[in-house]
Amino acid sequence: MNFWDFLGSRHQQLLADAYQHASAVFQCMVVATLIGVLIGVLTYRSDWAGNVATLSTSAILTIPSLAMIGLLIPILGLGVPPTVTALTLYGLLPIVRNSIVGLRGVDPALVDAAKGIGMSRPARLLRVELPLAWPPILTGIRVSTQMLMGIAAIAAYASGPGLGNEIFRGIASLGSKNALNQVLAGTLGIIVLALLFDAAYVLLGRLTIPRGIRV
Amino acid sequence: MSETSVSGSGSGSGSSSGSSSGSVSDDNRGEASGGTTGATIELESLTKRYPGNPQPAVENVSMEIKAGETVIFVGPSGCGKSTTLKMINRLIEPSGGRIRINGEDVTDIDPVKLRRKVGYAIQSSGLFPHMTVAQNIALVPKMIGWSKARIRDRVEEMLDLVGLDAGEFHSRYPRQLSGGQQQRVGVARALAADPPVLLMDEPFGAVDPITRDHLQDELIRLQHELHKTIVFVTHDFDEAIKLGDRIAVLRERSHIAQFDTPEAILTNPADDFVSGFVGAGAALKRLNLTRVRDVGITDYPTVTVEDPLQDIFDRLRESGTNEILLLDRRGRPYKWLRRGDLMRARGSLARAGTLVHDTVTRDATLRDALEAVLTDNAGRVAVTGRRGTYEGVVDMETLMNSVHELLEADRLDALEHQHDLEETRATQTHTEQEGFGEVGGRA
Numbered sequence: 001m002n003f004w005d006f007l008g009s010r011h012q013q014l015l016a017d018a019y020q021h022a023s024a025v026f027q028c029m030v031v032a033t034l035i036g037v038l039i040g041v042l043t044y045r046s047d048w049a050g051n052v053a054t055l056s057t058s059a060i061l062t063i064p065s066l067a068m069i070g071l072l073i074p075i076l077g078l079g080v081p082p083t084v085t086a087l088t089l090y091g092l093l094p095i096v097r098n099s100i101v102g103l104r105g106v107d108p109a110l111v112d113a114a115k116g117i118g119m120s121r122p123a124r125l126l127r128v129e130l131p132l133a134w135p136p137i138l139t140g141i142r143v144s145t146q147m148l149m150g151i152a153a154i155a156a157y158a159s160g161p162g163l164g165n166e167i168f169r170g171i172a173s174l175g176s177k178n179a180l181n182q183v184l185a186g187t188l189g190i191i192v193l194a195l196l197f198d199a200a201y202v203l204l205g206r207l208t209i210p211r212g213i214r215v
Numbered sequence: 216m217s218e219t220s221v222s223g224s225g226s227g228s229g230s231s232s233g234s235s236s237g238s239v240s241d242d243n244r245g246e247a248s249g250g251t252t253g254a255t256i257e258l259e260s261l262t263k264r265y266p267g268n269p270q271p272a273v274e275n276v277s278m279e280i281k282a283g284e285t286v287i288f289v290g291p292s293g294c295g296k297s298t299t300l301k302m303i304n305r306l307i308e309p310s311g312g313r314i315r316i317n318g319e320d321v322t323d324i325d326p327v328k329l330r331r332k333v334g335y336a337i338q339s340s341g342l343f344p345h346m347t348v349a350q351n352i353a354l355v356p357k358m359i360g361w362s363k364a365r366i367r368d369r370v371e372e373m374l375d376l377v378g379l380d381a382g383e384f385h386s387r388y389p390r391q392l393s394g395g396q397q398q399r400v401g402v403a404r405a406l407a408a409d410p411p412v413l414l415m416d417e418p419f420g421a422v423d424p425i426t427r428d429h430l431q432d433e434l435i436r437l438q439h440e441l442h443k444t445i446v447f448v449t450h451d452f453d454e455a456i457k458l459g460d461r462i463a464v465l466r467e468r469s470h471i472a473q474f475d476t477p478e479a480i481l482t483n484p485a486d487d488f489v490s491g492f493v494g495a496g497a498a499l500k501r502l503n504l505t506r507v508r509d510v511g512i513t514d515y516p517t518v519t520v521e522d523p524l525q526d527i528f529d530r531l532r533e534s535g536t537n538e539i540l541l542l543d544r545r546g547r548p549y550k551w552l553r554r555g556d557l558m559r560a561r562g563s564l565a566r567a568g569t570l571v572h573d574t575v576t577r578d579a580t581l582r583d584a585l586e587a588v589l590t591d592n593a594g595r596v597a598v599t600g601r602r603g604t605y606e607g608v609v610d611m612e613t614l615m616n617s618v619h620e621l622l623e624a625d626r627l628d629a630l631e632h633q634h635d636l637e638e639t640r641a642t643q644t645h646t647e648q649e650g651f652g653e654v655g656g657r658a
Contacts (some may be wrong), residue, residue, distance in 0.1 A: 113341030116306055116414075117355050117404065118330035131345045210345035212388030 006181040014166065018189050021162035024155070025148045025197070028084055032091030032148075033141055039092070040099025040137075041125065050100045057093040065090065065154045073158050083152070083160035090151050091144040098140030102133030135209055142201045149194040153186065163189045253283035253444030254317035254411035256303065261312035263298055271310070273298050273469040282317075282411075283442040287455040289492070290465035290472075299469045300414055300448045304333045316412060331359055334405035334413040334443075339421045340397040342389040348374070348400050349385045355408040373403040376440075378433060378602065395426035399433065406441070415447045419454070428583065431457055435506075435578040436601075452492055456481070456503045457580060464489050477504055482628070502582040502618070507575055510617040512598050512607035515540050520549065520564055527564075528557065540597060541568060546604040548574055548597040574599045577606065581618065584609050 007014065039057075043049035065086065072082035106129050114124045130137075156164030163186040170182030206214075257280070263273040273295040280286050288296040301307040303314060305326040313322045321329050342351050349370045356366045374381040377399040389397055398418060405413055419427040431454065438445060449455055455462045456477045463474040466488055473485035481501060484490035493500070516534035518527045519542045530539055531554055538556075541564070543549040550568035560567035573587045574597045587596040588611050595610035 109337060109339060109341055110343060112306065113335070113337055114343070116304060116330060116335035116337065116341075118327050118332075118358060119354070120327050123358070128343055132343075210388075212347070212390060213345045 003181050003184060006178060007185060010185070014163075014185055014189060017161075017163045017165055017186075018193060021149075021152055021164070021190065022193050022197075024080075024083060024087065024161050025145060025152050025193075028087035028091055028148060028152075029141065029145055031084075032088045032144060033095055035088070036092050036095030036140070036144075037099050037130075037137060039096050040103060041130075044100045044103040050104070054093075054097050054100060057096045060089050061093045065151045066157060069154055069158045069160075078159045080160060082158045083155035083162075086155070087148050087152055091148050094140040094143040094147070095137065096140075098136045098143075099133065102136035103129055105136070106132045131210065132213065135205070135213065135215075138201065138205055138209070142198065145197050145201070146194055149190050149197070153190060163193075251409045251411045252442040253281075255282045255315075256280040256412060256444060256446065257313075257315040257318075258299075258303070259313040259315070261299065261302055261309050261314065263295070263302060263307060264310045271468060273302070273309075276312070276469050276471065278463065278471065278474065280444060280446065282444055285438055285445040285447060285458055285460045287459035287462045288446065288448045288465055289450065289452055289455040289462055290469075291467075291492075292450055294465045294467050295469035296448050296450075296465050297416055299465070300416055300446055303412075303446060304330045304335055304414055306330075306335075331355060331408060332410050332412070334408075334410040336398075336401045336405040336413065336415045336418045338417045340389070340394075340401035340418075342397055342400055342404070344389050347386045347388055348379075348392070351389070351400060352404045352407045354404065359408055361408075369407060373407050374400075376406070376437065377403045379403075393426070394422040395430055398422060398426075398430055402434070402437070406437075406443070411444060413443045413445045415445065417448055417450070420449070420451075427454075432576050432578045432583075434458060436576065439578070452494060453500065453503060456500055464492055478628075499582070501621070502585065503580045505581045505617070505621055506577065507579050507581065507584050507598055507609060508577040510581065510609065511613050512577070512609055513613060515597075515608040517542055517605060518552075519546070520544060524557070524564075527552070531557070538593075540571075540605065540608070542605050545602065547602075548599065548605050551593070571597055574603065575609070576600065581614065581621075585614055585618075588614055 036057075039053050043053040068086045068089070069082050072085055076082045076085060110128060110132070111124065114128045119127065152160075152162050153164035153167055155162055156168040166182045166186030166189070170179045170184075170186065173179045173182075256278075258276055258278045261273060261276040262271050264271045276299055278286075288300060290296045298307055302309045303316075305314075305321075308326075309322065313320055315321065316329075316333070342348075343354075346354075352370045352373050353366045356369055361369070370385070371381040374384055379396060379399055384392070384396070384400070389400070392400065401418065402415075405415075419430050422430065434445075435458065447455075447458060459477055461474060461476055462480055464472045464480065464485075466472045472492075473480055473489045475485075478501075480489060481493060481504070484493055516530055516536060516539040518530050518539055521544060522530075527539075527541075531552065538551050538553040540548055541550040541552050548571040550564075550570055552568040556567040557564075573591065575584050575587050576599055579587075579598075584596060588594055588609065595608050597605060598607045598609055600606045
């Protein structure tokens with residue numbers, strides 16, 4: 001059975017896995033974005049807090065993903081909970097770092113002007129600082145998503161959802177006639193998903209970055 | 216009802232300040248469309264200390280600014296002039312002293328509320344790059360809860376006021392504007408909610424000299440229409456002379472070296488520090504103090520491009536002058552037409568005559584006018600009003616006569632002043648400054 005026949009016969013299973021993969025990454029990204037931007041907003045004004053936030057999120061990233069999921073299984077059990085937790089934690093670093101860099105990069109004169117015309121602290125943040133920091137934050141989200149696409153495959157180790165299942169099944173049955181096809185289908189599926197997400201981010205950028213600051 | 220107000224806790228310094236605060240905002244609301252004119256500003260021993268620094272950055276500044284007056288803070292860099300300005304809208308919280316606007320003590324009220332009543336324009340305009348021109352201008356009116364329709368009208372009005380075409384600039388982004396245009400929008404935004412007070416922190420510091428000159432003229436014209444109380448910070452003494460009703464020359468820690476009219480500072484600097492700051496060429500700088508509006512503008516025969524050629528010929532023939540001024544469709548000076556020009560160009564208006572390359576406004580200083588007249592090969596310059604429409608012409612002769620009169624009047628003033636000074640010294644009073652201020656006031 002060549003690869004195309006394999007795809008033809010298994011396309012339903014593959015599509016279901018791909019859908020689950022995408023949906024897991026998407027949901028984790030939403031949570032990671034909310035938490036990441038919040039951490040950024042809370043810490044960017046102090047050198048010390050900002051550094052702690054960046055350092056601790058990058059410390060998380062250095063934990064091997066297999067080990068992370070392995071460590072989470074005894075606490076959260078198998079399946080979706082350890083997957084979501086691990087992906088969200090991994091997704092934080094680029095978002096936290098870019099939020100902090102983006103918010104700190106807003107021209108102080110503009111913040112001064114916003115204050116001077118009588119904008120309250122929340123108004124300044126929501127109407128001036130966050131919109132201006134949005135392009136770097138969006139870049140962080142993009143990087144994060146690319147990363148999570150790959151890491152999400154490991155979730156299959158904890159019986160999580162996604163294309164990782166194809167890859168793991170293939171590796172487990174190495175030598176059998178469809179083993180290679182399975183690994184290949186899972187990997188290519190992840191790449192295709194990653195590209196689709198990236199395209200979606202480009203579109204999102206066009207829609208959400210105001211024309212005045214688009215480069 | 217009184218207990219439910221959230222802002223009440225912010226301005227809880229006393230019942231009297233609360234009630235006067237109400238009256239200020241009522242005034243605002245009532246006359247917003249007609250325009251709120253200036254409010255008085257009183258600074259009372261204002262001081263700013265930074266922790267870890269034994270010397271205060273600003274020490275004991277007391278000053279009274281009259282309603283509708285333009286006061287310039289001028290001084291060397293680092294003298295605390297900007298800090299003093301920022302303490303008026305409490306972008307920098309004073310460590311001591313009081314600030315009163317229109318008699319109301321604003322030292323302890325909610326700074327956000329205070330700033331909405333005080334316009335603020337800064338260097339490099341401070342426009343938000345992610346918002347359109349209209350959105351930038353609409354910010355403050357929106358925050359204080361104006362209706363959509365009112366905001367829309369106001370944005371148009373403000374763009375018109377600062378001389379930008381509303382249709383063209385309304386939905387542009389700041390980066391699509393030149394530096395000068397950005398600065399105009401910055402001023403429009405500062406004035407959008409019709410605050411009685413406008414603070415300007417080196418607003419024209421980052422634009423090229425020619426644009427700066429135009430912006431200064433515009434500001435003078437604006438102030439003639441609006442009568443706001445303007446506090447303006449600059450390190451450029453020429454700018455101070457040009458714009459200020461009164462100038463506060465500040466030295467280190469914002470100590471006031473002299474606070475007087477430009478004429479008085481030029482003709483009678485209080486000490487070496489001030490005269491050092493005034494610099495050389497005080498007589499030439501004096502030309503900056505008189506404006507084209509103060510000298511005679513002569514009327515000139517004009518025609519417009521829409522007039523039939525025959526009329527233009529007739530006007531040329533019957534006018535006593537050798538040439539006439541051709542105006543474009545919007546009434547702006549377009550070309551100087553000499554006799555014979557039309558003949559030579561075979562009746563084509565497009566080719567005849569010489570283009571008008573320089574004009575001055577009524578608010579331009581005599582120095583600008585002199586400059587323009589000197590560079591013009593025929594020794595005259597067209598004076599324009601709002602949107603560049605033709606108003607008249609100033610020529611060399613008018614200028615020379617006015618300058619002559621001006622210098623003569625100054626000489627008399629100085630003599631009188633000398634006399635006064637001797638008198639005051641004789642009577643042993645300590646009111647030299649006031650005595651001078653009255654004599655040296657604008658003629």
